[in-house]
Amino acid sequence: MELVNDVHSRLNPTRVASVQRPGTTEELARIVKQAALAGRGLTVAGGRHAMGGQAFREGGLLVDARGLDRILDVDQERQIVRAQAGVDWRTLIDELGRRAPELAIVQKPTGADDMTLGGSVASNVHGRGLSLGPLVDQLAALELLDADGVLHRCSAEDERFRLAVGGYGQAGIVTEVALRLQRKLRVRRGVSVRAAPGIVEALESARDEGALFGDFQMAIEPTADALFRRGVLSTYAPVSSRVPLDQPRRLDARAWRRLLELAHTQPGRAFAEYAAYYTQTHGQVYESDRAQLATYLPDYHLELDRRCAARCPGSEMITELYVPRARCELFLGDLRAALIGAGAQPIYATLRLIERDATTALAWAREPWACLVVNLHVDHDEAGRADAIGRFRALIDVALGHGGSFYLTYHRWATGGQLRAAHPGLVGFLRRTGELDPERRFESDWSASLRERLAPNGFVDART
Numbered sequence: 001m002e003l004v005n006d007v008h009s010r011l012n013p014t015r016v017a018s019v020q021r022p023g024t025t026e027e028l029a030r031i032v033k034q035a036a037l038a039g040r041g042l043t044v045a046g047g048r049h050a051m052g053g054q055a056f057r058e059g060g061l062l063v064d065a066r067g068l069d070r071i072l073d074v075d076q077e078r079q080i081v082r083a084q085a086g087v088d089w090r091t092l093i094d095e096l097g098r099r100a101p102e103l104a105i106v107q108k109p110t111g112a113d114d115m116t117l118g119g120s121v122a123s124n125v126h127g128r129g130l131s132l133g134p135l136v137d138q139l140a141a142l143e144l145l146d147a148d149g150v151l152h153r154c155s156a157e158d159e160r161f162r163l164a165v166g167g168y169g170q171a172g173i174v175t176e177v178a179l180r181l182q183r184k185l186r187v188r189r190g191v192s193v194r195a196a197p198g199i200v201e202a203l204e205s206a207r208d209e210g211a212l213f214g215d216f217q218m219a220i221e222p223t224a225d226a227l228f229r230r231g232v233l234s235t236y237a238p239v240s241s242r243v244p245l246d247q248p249r250r251l252d253a254r255a256w257r258r259l260l261e262l263a264h265t266q267p268g269r270a271f272a273e274y275a276a277y278y279t280q281t282h283g284q285v286y287e288s289d290r291a292q293l294a295t296y297l298p299d300y301h302l303e304l305d306r307r308c309a310a311r312c313p314g315s316e317m318i319t320e321l322y323v324p325r326a327r328c329e330l331f332l333g334d335l336r337a338a339l340i341g342a343g344a345q346p347i348y349a350t351l352r353l354i355e356r357d358a359t360t361a362l363a364w365a366r367e368p369w370a371c372l373v374v375n376l377h378v379d380h381d382e383a384g385r386a387d388a389i390g391r392f393r394a395l396i397d398v399a400l401g402h403g404g405s406f407y408l409t410y411h412r413w414a415t416g417g418q419l420r421a422a423h424p425g426l427v428g429f430l431r432r433t434g435e436l437d438p439e440r441r442f443e444s445d446w447s448a449s450l451r452e453r454l455a456p457n458g459f460v461d462a463r464t
C-alpha cells in the first residue's frame with residue numbers, strides 16, 4: 001500500500017494498492033487490461049492538484065500519467081501540437097519555444113504550471129481569458145483508453161470526447177491530446193487599483209478594446225468596508241511583435257512566502273503590498289504564453305505552520321463560484337456578508353470571466369459567467385474541517401441564490417441538493433459513464449462520493 005495525497009490542500013490522504021508509472025501508451029493499455037482481468041479499480045493522476053479525491057481510489061491502483069511525457073509533433077501549418085497526457089504546461093511552453101517559436105498555447109490554468117494536459121482535459125480548465133471558454137475549445141482531438149484497455153481516437157463530434165473533457169477520468173484515460181495553438185503574441189499588462197463596483201463592465205470593456213486576458217485580485221481583509229470592495233485590475237492587450245519584451249519582474253519565492261504569511265496574519269497589509277508590487281508592473285510587455293506562468297510553492301503551508309506555531313497543520317482549500325455577470329455585484333455583497341458572518345477570511349480572491357462551453361457533457365461554463373476563485377484556510381483537525389465544510393457549503397448557497405454554480409475540481413463537500421442545482425447534467429453523466437464502464441473500474445473516491453450524495457434524491461446507478 002502507498003499513501004498519496006493532493007498537493008495543495010493535503011486533505012485527501014488515500015492508501016492505494018500501488019502506483020504505476022507507465023512510459024508508453026502500450027504499457028498503460030497493458031496495466032488497464034491487467035486491472036480489468038483482476039477486477040481491480042484504477043484511477044489516473046497527473047499533477048495531483050484536484051482537491052476532492054478525483055484522482056484517487058482507496059485500495060485501487062493509481063496510474064501516475066507523468067511518465068507519458070513526450071511532445072509528439074507540432075503541425076506548424078494547422079497550429080496544433082500533439083502531446084502525451086502527462087506533459088505539464090511549463091514543459092509544453094518551454095518546448096514549443098524551442099520547436100515552434102512562432103506558436104503559443106492559448107490558455108492554461110493559473111496558479112501552478114505542473115498541471116498535466118490529461119488532468120487539465122479531465123477538469124476542462126480555464127485561465128484568465130476575457131473572451132475564452134474553457135480548454136475544450138482548444139482541443140482538436142484526444143486519444144482515450146477505455147476500461148478494457150481499448151484505444152479510441154475522438155474529436156468533439158464523439159460522445160466519448162464530450163464525456164471525457166471535464167469528466168474527471170470517468171470516461172476513460174487520456175493518453176494523447178491534440179491541442180490548438182495560436183500565433184505567439186506580445187501583450188502589455190495594464191494595472192490599476194480600483195473599487196469593485198462595475199468590475200464586470202471594466203473587464204468587458206477591456207475585452208472590447210482588445211485585451212485578451214484579465215482578472216481582478218480583491219482585498220481580503222474581513223471587514224464590511226474592505227472585503228471585496230477594492231482590487232487590482234490587470235489586463236493584457238496585444239502589442240506589435242516589434243515592441244521589446246521586458247525582463248519579467250516577478251515576485252520570487254521569498255516574496256510570495258511573505259505575502260502568503262501576511263494574508264493569514266495581516267490581510268490588509270497583504271493586499272496593500274500586493275497592490276503596490278503589481279502597480280509597478282504596469283506597462284510591462286510579455287509573451288502571451290509566458291505571462292501565464294506562475295510561481296507555485298508546494299510546501300508553503302508547512303513552513304507557515306511552523307513559523308506561526310499553528311495548533312495543527314493547515315492548508316488552503318480553493319473554491320470557484322460562478323454567477324451570471326449581471327448578478328456579480330449583489331453576489332459579492334452577499335458573499336461578503338456570509339464570510340464575515342462565519343468569521344472566515346479568504347487568503348486569496350480573484351474574479352475572472354468565462355464564455356459558454358457548448359460542447360462537453362458536464363459543462364461547468366453553462367453561461368458566460370463571472371468566476372470568483374476564492375480560498376479559505378482549513379485547520380486539519382476535526383473542528384477545522386467541520387468549519388470549512390459549513391463555510392464552503394454556505395458560499396455555494398450564495399452562488400446558487402444568484403442562479404450560479406461552482407467548479408467540481410476542488411473539495412467534495414457540496415451537498416446532493418447543491419450538486420443537482422449547480423450541475424443539472426451530473427446524474428445523466430454518471431449514468432452514461434456507468435454504462436460505458438459497467439464494472440466501474442475507473443471509479444474514484446470522488447465519483448463514488450458524488451453517487452452517494454446524489455443517491456438519497458433518487459439517483460439510479462446504471463448497474464441497479
Ligand SMILES: Cc1cc2nc3c(=O)[nH]c(=O)nc-3n(C[C@H](O)[C@H](O)[C@H](O)COP(=O)(O)OP(=O)(O)OC[C@H]3O[C@@H](n4cnc5c(N)ncnc54)[C@H](O)[C@@H]3O)c2cc1C
Binds near residue numbers: 054123127
Ligand atoms: C494552486 C492551484 C491553482 C489552480 N488554478 C486553476 C485555474 O486557474 N484554472 C482551472 O481551471 N483550474 C485550476 N486549478 C485546478 C486544476 O487545474 C485542476 O484540478 C487540474 O485537473 C489539475 O491537473 P492535474 O494534472 O494536477 O490533475 P490531477 O489533480 O492529477 O487529476 C485531476 C483529475 O484529472 C484526472 N486525470 C488526470 N490525468 C488524466 C488522464 N491522463 N486521463 C484522464 N483523466 C485524468 C484525474 O483522474 C482527476 O479526476 C488549480 C489548482 C490549484 C491547486
